[in-house]
Amino acid sequence: MTLLTLALLLPIAGSCTSGGDEPTPVGKPDIVLSFTLVTGPVTRSDEQGHPETDGEYLAFEEGIDLNDTGIFLYGAVSSTDDPRLISGAILDGTLPKNITLTGSPGNYTLQLTLPKRTLREALGLEDEDDMPSDLSLRMLILSNCTPVDNSFTLSSLTANGYSATIGNLNDWAYNMSDIYDATSDATAIELLYGTPKPSAPLFGTITRRVSTSALEDSGPLEHLDLGSISLLRAVAKIRVVDNISAKKNGYPQLTDVTFRGKQESLRVVPADAGNYVNGSQVHTANIFDPTLNAVTYSTSFRLGEMPDKWNMTPASLRTGKTFVAYVPEQAIHSADTASGPVPALHITVDFGPDKEGNDDIRSYTVPMSRYGNTPFEFGEYILRNHIYTLAVTGISNGEMAVKARVVPWVTERDHTDL
Numbered sequence: 001m002t003l004l005t006l007a008l009l010l011p012i013a014g015s016c017t018s019g020g021d022e023p024t025p026v027g028k029p030d031i032v033l034s035f036t037l038v039t040g041p042v043t044r045s046d047e048q049g050h051p052e053t054d055g056e057y058l059a060f061e062e063g064i065d066l067n068d069t070g071i072f073l074y075g076a077v078s079s080t081d082d083p084r085l086i087s088g089a090i091l092d093g094t095l096p097k098n099i100t101l102t103g104s105p106g107n108y109t110l111q112l113t114l115p116k117r118t119l120r121e122a123l124g125l126e127d128e129d130d131m132p133s134d135l136s137l138r139m140l141i142l143s144n145c146t147p148v149d150n151s152f153t154l155s156s157l158t159a160n161g162y163s164a165t166i167g168n169l170n171d172w173a174y175n176m177s178d179i180y181d182a183t184s185d186a187t188a189i190e191l192l193y194g195t196p197k198p199s200a201p202l203f204g205t206i207t208r209r210v211s212t213s214a215l216e217d218s219g220p221l222e223h224l225d226l227g228s229i230s231l232l233r234a235v236a237k238i239r240v241v242d243n244i245s246a247k248k249n250g251y252p253q254l255t256d257v258t259f260r261g262k263q264e265s266l267r268v269v270p271a272d273a274g275n276y277v278n279g280s281q282v283h284t285a286n287i288f289d290p291t292l293n294a295v296t297y298s299t300s301f302r303l304g305e306m307p308d309k310w311n312m313t314p315a316s317l318r319t320g321k322t323f324v325a326y327v328p329e330q331a332i333h334s335a336d337t338a339s340g341p342v343p344a345l346h347i348t349v350d351f352g353p354d355k356e357g358n359d360d361i362r363s364y365t366v367p368m369s370r371y372g373n374t375p376f377e378f379g380e381y382i383l384r385n386h387i388y389t390l391a392v393t394g395i396s397n398g399e400m401a402v403k404a405r406v407v408p409w410v411t412e413r414d415h416t417d418l
Contacts, residue, residue, distance in 0.1 A: 031119060031215045032223040033073075033112040037064065037141060037204065037231060056312050056324055057189050057304075060179075061233070063199035064143045067093040070154035072140040073112060074162045075123055079136045079209060085165075086122040087114060088158035111223055119215075134211045138162060141229055142169075145201040145268045148178045166274040173265045173288055174201055174234065176328060180301055187256070189304025189324055200326060201234040201268050206278040230279045233385045233409065234266050235326040240303055240345060241313050241391040242320025251352035252395055255361075257303035257323040261343040261382075262292045264299045266328035270384060281408045285329040285381040292330075297342045301325045317391070330382050334369040341367035343382065345390060347400070364400055366390060376404040385409045 069091040074083030116128070125131060140162070146153055152172045157165050178197045186192065206229045218224040242254040270276055271286035292298055303323035306313075313322045333342055344367045351360035368378055368388070378388060387409050394401035 029115060031114045031116055032218045032220055033226055034223040035110055035139060035226040036228040037110065056306050056310050057193065060193050060199050065199050066091050068146045069143040070157065074138040075119065076136045077123060077132050083136065083138045083162040084122055085161060086119055090154045131212050134209055136207060136209055138205060138207045139226060139229060141204040141231060143202040144197060144199040145174060147174055148196055163274055166269065169269045170267060170273065172268045174268055175265050187305045189306055192302060192304040193326065202231040203234065203269050204229040204231040205276060232270060234268055235328065236382050236384055237387045237409065238303065238325045238327055239387060239389045240323045241318050241389065243318045243391045243393050245319060245394060247319060249352060252349050253320045254347060254392060255350045256348035258346045259301045259303060259325050259327055259343065260297055260346060261327055261330055262298045263287065263289065263328040263330040265289065282383055282385060285383055287329050301327055327382060329384050332368045332378055332380055332382060343368045349395065366402065371402055372399060378406050
């Protein structure tokens, strides 16, 4: 994961400017806020401190698309009030002169400069004497989440309070076809994902109670630090590792993996997003089309091969390739259907040339619920921002020996259970 800090100076629509006949304010006219956007090694939402993360296809998993990012600041006098929109900035590939961006991918710092009058007016206060001793601020970050067909746009979110915005976001359908190329016959992960949208949809929010005096004292050299926002990916990662131990001349080896599931779209925000707490992991699925939760097959995603330079699975825990896919949240069923179990992994194995010199290719189906007599501990749902790993350790008598685990997509690596 990448540590992203965006440095932004954001005058708000309708704010004071220093041009024209506007008088020059006395003292500090602006409030300067800063915060860090985290999708990197120091983040990832797990209140239990679970020690695992992964960054394999980093451009897709960790990237923030500056052509498709919304930064929204909300405020409220009382922590129980619905926060009102104070500032909404949409990054669409061009940076206005009032926005400055410092850093580089993996290390951005964001500073938000806000005229005091704008803050006061957004809170519905007439003059400075009406300002409370403290107030609640909430930042909302959305990135990589505008559908290609523009059926929803970030700019449509700039006229609402926080609750209404979250309600609108919960209706956003993000189609997997925006990030997954089902027509590609390539095996490389980067040729399957990232076109036309280059990165996974991200959501993050943070709330801080701040004193008015701290806001008053802030400035370009003494900005008020709101902390780090942990960005939550809207997809889950499916990983299949070839760790077959008894190989001869490199065989048998996994050559292809396909995930068969039932959700073609995802929701950008997690379940109960209005009450989401920064840094927490999700435990409830937010499925866009629950009618597809029946045991029916509807879509496939091919797992892409990870190049060795990206492959984060230690060499001691793999004897062959690692395959990765990104999928929407969905239910895991234990019953079979006419088309087979759903969701499931369809794995192709090459056993090498047979005695006649013909290729010996075999296929195996591994349901996400169980394989053979062994149930998996994947739970009832595939959840966003989690990693589901299946390691194939051997093949005997027509069946594969497998190990499975699911972990939150969080902070540091731990492959000891593979």
